[in-house]
Amino acid sequence: MTDEKMDETKKKTKKTAECCGFPVSIFFIVVNEFCERFSYYGMRAVLVLYFRYFLLWDDDLATSIYHAFVALCYLTPIMGAIIADSWLGKFKTIIYLSVVYAVGQVVMAVSTIHDITDTDRDGTPNNFTLHIALSMLGLILIALGTGGIKPCVAAFGGDQFQEHQSRQLNTFFSVFYLCINGGSLLSTLITPVLRAQECGIHTQQQCYPLAFGVPAALMVVSLVVFISGSGMYVKTDPEGNIIWAVCKCIGFAIKNRFRHRSSAHPKREHWMDWANEKYDKLLIAQVKMVLKVLFLYIPLPMFWTLFDQKGSRWTLQATTMSGDFRAFILQPDQMQTVNPILILTMVPIMDRIIFPLIKKCGLDFSPLKRMTVGMLFAAMAFVCAALVQIEIDKTLPDFPSSSESQLKVVNMFNSSLNVTISHKDTLLIDSLESSAGYVTLDHQEITVSLNSSGITKNFSLIAGGRQTLIIPSDPSVMYLKEDIKSKPREGRNAVRFVNGWTAVLNITNLESNLEPTVISNYSLVAQGTRKFVLSNGAQSCEFSQTFGFGSSYTFLIPSTLFSTDCKSIKAVEDIQPNSVHMALQIPQYFLITTGEVLFSVTGLQFSYSQAPKNMKSVLQAGWLCTNAVGNIIVLIVAELGKLPKQWAEYLLFASLLVAVSVIFSVMAYFYTYIDPAEVEAQIRSELGFEPEEEKKKETLEMEDKDKDQQNEQEVKQTKI
Numbered sequence: 001m002t003d004e005k006m007d008e009t010k011k012k013t014k015k016t017a018e019c020c021g022f023p024v025s026i027f028f029i030v031v032n033e034f035c036e037r038f039s040y041y042g043m044r045a046v047l048v049l050y051f052r053y054f055l056l057w058d059d060d061l062a063t064s065i066y067h068a069f070v071a072l073c074y075l076t077p078i079m080g081a082i083i084a085d086s087w088l089g090k091f092k093t094i095i096y097l098s099v100v101y102a103v104g105q106v107v108m109a110v111s112t113i114h115d116i117t118d119t120d121r122d123g124t125p126n127n128f129t130l131h132i133a134l135s136m137l138g139l140i141l142i143a144l145g146t147g148g149i150k151p152c153v154a155a156f157g158g159d160q161f162q163e164h165q166s167r168q169l170n171t172f173f174s175v176f177y178l179c180i181n182g183g184s185l186l187s188t189l190i191t192p193v194l195r196a197q198e199c200g201i202h203t204q205q206q207c208y209p210l211a212f213g214v215p216a217a218l219m220v221v222s223l224v225v226f227i228s229g230s231g232m233y234v235k236t237d238p239e240g241n242i243i244w245a246v247c248k249c250i251g252f253a254i255k256n257r258f259r260h261r262s263s264a265h266p267k268r269e270h271w272m273d274w275a276n277e278k279y280d281k282l283l284i285a286q287v288k289m290v291l292k293v294l295f296l297y298i299p300l301p302m303f304w305t306l307f308d309q310k311g312s313r314w315t316l317q318a319t320t321m322s323g324d325f326r327a328f329i330l331q332p333d334q335m336q337t338v339n340p341i342l343i344l345t346m347v348p349i350m351d352r353i354i355f356p357l358i359k360k361c362g363l364d365f366s367p368l369k370r371m372t373v374g375m376l377f378a379a380m381a382f383v384c385a386a387l388v389q390i391e392i393d394k395t396l397p398d399f400p401s402s403s404e405s406q407l408k409v410v411n412m413f414n415s416s417l418n419v420t421i422s423h424k425d426t427l428l429i430d431s432l433e434s435s436a437g438y439v440t441l442d443h444q445e446i447t448v449s450l451n452s453s454g455i456t457k458n459f460s461l462i463a464g465g466r467q468t469l470i471i472p473s474d475p476s477v478m479y480l481k482e483d484i485k486s487k488p489r490e491g492r493n494a495v496r497f498v499n500g501w502t503a504v505l506n507i508t509n510l511e512s513n514l515e516p517t518v519i520s521n522y523s524l525v526a527q528g529t530r531k532f533v534l535s536n537g538a539q540s541c542e543f544s545q546t547f548g549f550g551s552s553y554t555f556l557i558p559s560t561l562f563s564t565d566c567k568s569i570k571a572v573e574d575i576q577p578n579s580v581h582m583a584l585q586i587p588q589y590f591l592i593t594t595g596e597v598l599f600s601v602t603g604l605q606f607s608y609s610q611a612p613k614n615m616k617s618v619l620q621a622g623w624l625c626t627n628a629v630g631n632i633i634v635l636i637v638a639e640l641g642k643l644p645k646q647w648a649e650y651l652l653f654a655s656l657l658v659a660v661s662v663i664f665s666v667m668a669y670f671y672t673y674i675d676p677a678e679v680e681a682q683i684r685s686e687l688g689f690e691p692e693e694e695k696k697k698e699t700l701e702m703e704d705k706d707k708d709q710q711n712e713q714e715v716k717q718t719k720i
């Protein structure tokens, strides 16, 4: 045996330090994963807000770029796997790509410092191009890093286990998943709080640099932890350019099959056997194993398509619900933290109680069955989401269709008015009151007549819009103002004021002073009791209003404002607060998380256990790719298909997933589980290669011989 070969075999049979039956090196790997996921999910938690409120992109662009980024993060694992399995090995790939990742996070954090381009010191950046360029560069580096290392870390963790530790290996994947979710939970709680702080050199702004800087620091910690374990790892070397060899082998099999397509040539058991002429049996067997699993993955993206809507559709659903839990207030996007919290409790329960119980009952709950059941749970979660949506829809205002217009009338005149719209609808409105709700009209050109004064005016309404007609103290100058026609974002409340006082007013929360007879633009206020101070320079008074979630109010300020100490201000409710409670989303979160434990944790283990030794990262990457495709489907669905009713869309997704899980269960039925190591050993022995066990024994014997020789020499030297 050559020295090189001996070194390699020694590496493979290296005894690792153990603690409670687990390799000690695993500790560094799970801590590394915890920090990395903290970094990834922490950054993701504030990314859309950064796009929306720092770069000032609109909602559509912000969500599209966000989903495109997530999809990229799950596509780059292919690159990481190729580098690891064919070139650098998993250990070096993790280190190099972690450096790229950490640099990306730092670039991203720098891009969020508004002071770097805020030359006029007004609090907003002056060179958006630079911020956009830096953040895109940062995101690309992050996607390369996080995706690149992801298949390697899981597979590298698996590599640390010896053959006798197969039970511990399964536990490892569960612990690994717990660490992912521990990191995700902490970071999604912490980074939004960091963002809400104010910071800056010249002007104080929302502290995005801190919200992105802490994840960057955690990525550096992750790298340091991983390097610290360096001396303890089992590092398997890549066996040449395996991916290229696989591609060539598949290409040759297809070409050869095509060349021998006539019936004169006998059929072969498997189409890959057409590569027999040129490639060795071992490689062909390995390719067959990988292809079999990859084929099985084809239906899986549908699970992720539903799963990933937690962050988009379900969060939007939460914005139309009430988050008042009495002891605490939950914001709509915080509802997502229910997922990692449930993962942290359910993985141990499943592992320790449910799975052993199922086994005790003599039921066969094989990995592919678990994954099928996982998909059905996710489908049930969407049925629940549809039911909740139906409840919410009952409480939502009737917003106008695209051909309709809605009109509300506010009377700031000093006496009641009879307002007739288009000679048809007559509304009697008291002074400092509004019409009860909105009048829906199926035409846009209207005539408004104030019957007592004989004033008549024509207006053109916005099709599909909501507007308020303000009749000021001088009714002849009545005018229209556009209203919001959807629930205010993030469960906040939209407020505006009509100034019926005789002079300019300054009102807290409003961007600028309010002229007499004018209605202000909306400003958004959070849930809770809010205080408004109104002043004209000489006098001031304050009033408070308690807000729920997702309401809209117009406050009518009378001419008697200061004499009544603000008490005469009239609140008109344009959109009622959300009344369906966010707790109703818990069942759907519970079901999707149960689905995730059954589907995702099992899929991770399955991808490792069914892969040949030299293609572990490749199959992990294939598994992660199902997630990328799922995200791309979300993107396409968001752009194209919009069903008129949200609950119908939820049901459509649920039915699609049920259909896909039936297909998957049929495919799974025909799949036979293998032990890749055994298959490889068998082929090796058929081909007359030295079996691994023999190699091990030989290495140990060589080591013993080396030691004996050393001892002999030492004895000789002492004698001399």
Ligand SMILES: C[C@H](N)C(=O)N1CCC[C@H]1C(=O)O
Pocket: 180, 181, 184, 339, 340, 343, 596, 600, 627
């Ligand atoms: C946070 C999720 N519960 C979760 O653990 N994941 C979602 C996609 C896969 C997995 C992850 O690796 O982040």
